[in-house]
Every structure is written in structure tokens, then in C-alpha cells.
Amino acid sequence: MKLNTNSNAYIIVYSAILVVIVAFLLAFVYKALKPMQDANVELDVKKQVLYSLNIRDLDGAAAEAKYAELIEDTLDLAGQKILMAEVNEEPIMIFEMKGMGLWGGISGYMSAHFDSKTMKFVVYGAYFNHESETAGLGAEIKDSQAWQEKFIGKQIIAEGADGKDKVVLSVVKKVEDPETQVDCVTGATLTSNGVDEMIKRTFGILTGEYDLGMDEKELEKLMMKACLSDKDSISDAELDKMIKVKKAEEE
Amino acid sequence: MALFSKQNKEVFTNPLNLDHPILGQVLGICSALAVTSQLKPAIVMGLAVTVITAFANVIISIIRNTIPNRIRIVVQLVVVAALVTIVSQILKAFAYDVSVQLSVYVGLIITNCILMGRLEAFAMQNKPWPSFLDGVGNGLGYAMILVIVGAVRELLGRGTLLGIQIIPDFCYDFGYVNNGMMTMPAMALILVGCVIWVHRAYFYKEK
Numbered sequence: 001m002k003l004n005t006n007s008n009a010y011i012i013v014y015s016a017i018l019v020v021i022v023a024f025l026l027a028f029v030y031k032a033l034k035p036m037q038d039a040n041v042e043l044d045v046k047k048q049v050l051y052s053l054n055i056r057d058l059d060g061a062a063a064e065a066k067y068a069e070l071i072e073d074t075l076d077l078a079g080q081k082i083l084m085a086e087v088n089e090e091p092i093m094i095f096e097m098k099g100m101g102l103w104g105g106i107s108g109y110m111s112a113h114f115d116s117k118t119m120k121f122v123v124y125g126a127y128f129n130h131e132s133e134t135a136g137l138g139a140e141i142k143d144s145q146a147w148q149e150k151f152i153g154k155q156i157i158a159e160g161a162d163g164k165d166k167v168v169l170s171v172v173k174k175v176e177d178p179e180t181q182v183d184c185v186t187g188a189t190l191t192s193n194g195v196d197e198m199i200k201r202t203f204g205i206l207t208g209e210y211d212l213g214m215d216e217k218e219l220e221k222l223m224m225k226a227c228l229s230d231k232d233s234i235s236d237a238e239l240d241k242m243i244k245v246k247k248a249e250e251e
Numbered sequence: 252m253a254l255f256s257k258q259n260k261e262v263f264t265n266p267l268n269l270d271h272p273i274l275g276q277v278l279g280i281c282s283a284l285a286v287t288s289q290l291k292p293a294i295v296m297g298l299a300v301t302v303i304t305a306f307a308n309v310i311i312s313i314i315r316n317t318i319p320n321r322i323r324i325v326v327q328l329v330v331v332a333a334l335v336t337i338v339s340q341i342l343k344a345f346a347y348d349v350s351v352q353l354s355v356y357v358g359l360i361i362t363n364c365i366l367m368g369r370l371e372a373f374a375m376q377n378k379p380w381p382s383f384l385d386g387v388g389n390g391l392g393y394a395m396i397l398v399i400v401g402a403v404r405e406l407l408g409r410g411t412l413l414g415i416q417i418i419p420d421f422c423y424d425f426g427y428v429n430n431g432m433m434t435m436p437a438m439a440l441i442l443v444g445c446v447i448w449v450h451r452a453y454f455y456k457e458k
């Protein structure tokens with residue numbers, strides 16, 4: 001018997017069966033490969049953190065080991081992640097950044113430290129990533145290592161005219177102050193503006209220009225705790241005491 | 252019918268020369284331009300397309316007599332989309348950095364004209380084995396151009412092949428500069444044009 005492959009009933013049954021088979025197959029493949037994909041994504045994040053510490057030539061297990069060696073602690077300030085690292089016995093803070101480019105999200109890591117000579121808070125290294133910027137233009141924030149290296153040594157926070165701390169690191173079209181400004185990517189003004197805003201927002205948390213929606217005292221405690229070496233054994237009351245002492249000293 | 256009869260050989264070799272998908276039929280140009288700025292993604296993309304064309308051809312050829320004529324394009328698309336999704340998931344699991352580089356273009360294999368063209372023109376009328384050969388032949392033909400264009404662009408644009416530096420340092424000391432134009436998609440179009448020109452001039456013979 002030859003089936004009439006053009007009858008409506010046959011078409012409906014045929015497509016239903018086909019879709020169910022394909023759906024099962026895809027679900028199976030997705031589930032089977034998920035753990036490996038997650039591991040890859042995790043490793044990629046670790047590599048990005050290392051890139052921001054100017055360590056760019058490691059892959060796979062070497063990167064994993066280096067990351068474990070350098071990164072000591074992770075702080076979470078209401079969603080803003082700050083990683084604590086120690087490179088050559090110098091403490092370095094790595095800030096996770098998230099922002100908007102022209103076509104989609106952009107992200108990155110910027111590591112910062114206190115310059116031992118000038119005692120200014122400066123950039124140690126930077127790495128940016130993007131979801132869908134144009135190759136050759138906006139994508140240069142990720143692809144151009146030279147552009148990322150322009151950030152190294154720039155001052156991030158300085159005291160403004162009114163005595164309050166301000167984020168001074170910026171990405172601009174015309175560099176007037178080479179101490180704090182980085183030339184934007186030619187042909188990618190909007191992506192560069194996105195990077196600029198991302199930096200302002202991330203470091204604005206430290207200067208108080210950008211509100212995390214977190215209690216000020218809580219924030220102070222967390223920051224204080226991060227600076228201590230025996231942070232696991234310390235109690236809340238002791239922290240309160242230390243903050244009071246520090247305030248009294250400042251006054 | 253023998254596995255490698257004269258007919259089957261022609262099915263395999265024609266797309267490599269006379270009936271070449273890019274050079275002869277000018278199909279699949281968009282992705283050929285996009286992923287060839289470096290050699291490695293070009294090779295991976297070529298392999299992915301070869302595997303997908305071959306298996307899509309086989310699957311469609313096996314079920315060709317059951318496919319209702321009115322929804323045959325839909326069925327072809329479902330098969331291709333499923334295969335592409337599987338390949339993209341495998342890439343993410345085993346070659347993460349390549350999958351990041353290829354980004355949207357793996358997904359776009361679904362709409363690659365070579366695939367739909369071969370399914371509609373060949374697999375719907377032929378048995379599985381010739382269909383498989385036809386798929387591999389077309390995929391390899393496509394991969395060949397990707398590799399040629401990718402190699403030229405990476406060598407002249409970055410001075411490297413597969414990330415390994417080829418042009419020695421002393422050339423740069425004498426003032427040699429990498430051609431930034433080569434990394435732009437526009438140069439890929441010009442290079443593909445040159446390859447088609449050479450092919451037409453020296454290899455292509457009218458039947």
C-alpha cells in the first residue's frame with residue numbers, strides 16, 4: 001500500500017513526530033554537554049581576570065593554577081564584585097565591570113593599586129569584553145591589546161575642587177590630561193562612551209558618586225574586613241570598634 | 252552499484268571543480284567573507300559546514316520518500332537546524348575560544364545557501380551514499396576557498412598563520428608593515444573575486 005504523502009492528516013502527524021524526535025535529541029545533547037560548557041565559561045572568566053592583571057599568555061590548566069595562586073578573596077558589594085589579588089607581594093583590587101556598548105552589553109575587569117611612589121590610586125591593567133560590537137570598530141575594545149594597555153598607570157580617583165573624591169579616569173575624544181584620560185577608539189565613539197560610563201559607575205561606588213543602595217555602615221564594614229589579614233576570625237563588634245577608632249583618627 | 256563507480260566519483264569531484272559551490276555557483280559567499288580573517292576559524296567553519304552538509308544530505312536522502320512535498324523545505328530546515336545546534340553545542344564544549352570567534356556564523360550555517368541548495372537539488376532525488384559524497388564534496392569545496400582566503404588574509408594582515416609568526420622580525424625592522432586592510436571583510440570579497448578569476452581562467456572548462 002502506498003501512503004498518500006500529501007494528505008493533511010499525514011502532514012500533521014509527520015511534522016509532529018519529526019519535531020518531537022528533534023526536540024528530544026537537542027535536549028539530550030544540551031544536557032550531556034552542559035557541564036563541559038559551564039567549565040569552559042568559568043575558565044574564560046578566570047582568563048579575563050588574568051588578562052586584567054597583564055597575564056595574557058596562559059591557557060587551560062596553567063591559567064587555572066595561576067588564578068588560584070593570585071586571587072585570594074572575592075568581595076560582593078550588593079552585586080558589584082571585587083576580587084582581591086596579590087601579585088609580587090603587592091595587593092591589587094580587581095573590579096568587575098558591566099555596561100552597555102552600542103549593540104549590546106559590554107563587560108570587563110580593571111585591576112587597580114596604589115602606586116608606591118605617588119601613593120595615587122592607579123590602573124594596574126584592564127581587559128574589556130563585548131557581546132556584539134562591530135568587528136574592527138567597537139570590537140577593538142576587546143581585540144586591541146594596545147588600547148587596553150593605554151589604561152595602565154592612569155589615575156582613577158582624585159580629589160575634586162570641592163574636597164570630595166571623584167572618578168577622574170575617563171575615555172575621551174581629545175586627551176587633555178594624559179594622567180587620567182585615555183583616547184577613545186576611532187570610529188567607535190558610542191562604544192567608547194559605554195566604556196567610560198562603565199568605569200564611572202564601577203569606581204563611583206568607592207567615591208560615593210554612585211549609590212549601591214546598600215547601608216553605608218555595612219559597606220564600610222565590608223571594606224574594612226577586606227583589608228584585614230585575619231578576616232575570618234573577626235567579630236562584628238570588633239569591626240565596629242575599629243571603624244570608630246579610624247574615624248576618630250581621621251578627625 | 253559499486254561504492255566508487257564512475258558516477259559516484261563524478262558526484263564527489265564535480266563540486267570541487269566544475270560545479271564548485273562558491274566558484275561555479277557563487278553560493279555561501281556571506282559566511283565565506285565573514286569568518287576568513289584568520290586561518291583557524293576558517294578551517295573550523297569549513298569542517299563544520301562539511302560535516303553538516305554531509306549528514307543533512309544523508310538524513311534527507313533516507314527519509315526523502317516519506318517527506319510530504321508541501322512541507323519539504325520545512326522538514327529540510329528542521330533537520331539542518333538540529334544538526335547546526337548540535338555542532339554549535341559541541342564546539343562550545345570542546346573548542347570554546349573558536350566558538351566565541353565564530354559567534355553568530357555557526358548559527359547562520361542554517362541559512363547557508365549551499366546546504367539548502369544541495370538538499371533540494373541532490374538529496375531529494377538520490378540515494379544516501381551518493382548524497383553523502385555530494386555533501387562531503389560540496390563542503391570540502393567550500394572549505395578549500397575558506398582556507399585559501401583565510402591563509403592569505405592572516406599572512407598579509409597579521410604576518411602569522413594559525414597564530415604562529417611567519418614573517419620574520421627583520422622584515423619589520425626594514426619597514427615592512429602588516430596590511431590592516433586585509434583584516435577587513437571588503438578584502439575577502441576582492442580575494443574571492445581573484446580566486447574565481449584564476450579558477451575560470453585556468454581550471455574551468457565548459458562541458
